[in-house]
Amino acid sequence: MNILSFNSKEELDQHAAGLFAGLLARNPQATLGLATGSTPTGIYEKMIKMHQQGKLSLKEATTFNLDEYVGLPPEHDQSYAYYMNKHLFDHVDARRDSIYLPNGMALDLDAECARYDQLLAEKPIDIQLLGLGHNGHIGFNEPDDSLRGGTHIVELQEETREANARFFASVEDVPAKAVTMGIGSILKADTILLVVKGADKAEIVKEALTGPITTQCPASLLQTHAKVIVLLDHEAGRLLDL
Numbered sequence: 001m002n003i004l005s006f007n008s009k010e011e012l013d014q015h016a017a018g019l020f021a022g023l024l025a026r027n028p029q030a031t032l033g034l035a036t037g038s039t040p041t042g043i044y045e046k047m048i049k050m051h052q053q054g055k056l057s058l059k060e061a062t063t064f065n066l067d068e069y070v071g072l073p074p075e076h077d078q079s080y081a082y083y084m085n086k087h088l089f090d091h092v093d094a095r096r097d098s099i100y101l102p103n104g105m106a107l108d109l110d111a112e113c114a115r116y117d118q119l120l121a122e123k124p125i126d127i128q129l130l131g132l133g134h135n136g137h138i139g140f141n142e143p144d145d146s147l148r149g150g151t152h153i154v155e156l157q158e159e160t161r162e163a164n165a166r167f168f169a170s171v172e173d174v175p176a177k178a179v180t181m182g183i184g185s186i187l188k189a190d191t192i193l194l195v196v197k198g199a200d201k202a203e204i205v206k207e208a209l210t211g212p213i214t215t216q217c218p219a220s221l222l223q224t225h226a227k228v229i230v231l232l233d234h235e236a237g238r239l240l241d242l
């Protein structure tokens with residue numbers, strides 16, 4: 001595990017965007033695994049800037065997103081499809097038919113999960129960007145006695161709904177379920193880029209990176225992956241001996 005700590009969020013975002021640009025320069029047809037939440041927005045801003053400067057192109061790339069709420073259409077301003085368009089896809093040259101997100105509106109959600117796994121099998125992820133939930137969730141893989149490997153439907157924990165309520169009118173408006181890539185699919189990525197910012201995540205960062213590997217902290221399973229890059233701002237990394 002390669003853990004890097006940055007003095008500012010700005011430097012962290014620039015470094016992460018640089019990793020994506022570097023991969024795309026080496027392999028324009030790379031498959032990127034993307035994430036939502038407040039953590040990656042700065043990275044996407046930097047990627048857009050690099051695109052405008054001719055330093056990053058997604059024209060031949062494929063992208064997969066980790067997760068989507070069940071029941072929110074892409075036009076809903078809190079759906080992850082909407083988020084991705086707003087924060088990245090509307091501003092870069094990604095081909096619309098090479099962008100994949102789980103469809104949380106699918107009538108048959110089990111079939112949707114199988115469809116997503118099939119697509120992932122066809123286009124293995126070269127680099128998977130991950131944020132980190134306060135309870136150690138990655139994507140929407142919540143702490144549990146066991147974890148699922150493939151794409152599946154999850155019941156969101158109250159803590160997660162409360163954490164995400166800041167984006168909705170009230171906590172009741174946060175969907176109760178989501179479709180998420182499973183831990184197995186995440187761990188299949190060639191490289192994993194875990195990005196964490198803020199003092200409120202310092203404890204879970206320490207637990208995930210240095211604590212026991214347990215399904216009660218899904219991010220701790222990243223310790224079993226051979227190529228993990230962790231980017232932390234100094235607040236998120238303050239409890240680690242770096």
Ligand SMILES: N[C@@H]1[C@@H](O)[C@H](O)[C@@H](COP(=O)(O)O)O[C@@H]1O
Nearest residue numbers: 036037038039131132133139140
């Ligand atoms: N499903 C997303 C995760 O993919 C994200 O990593 C996490 C942290 O979000 P934030 O970056 O806003 O703290 O929350 C959400 O629940």
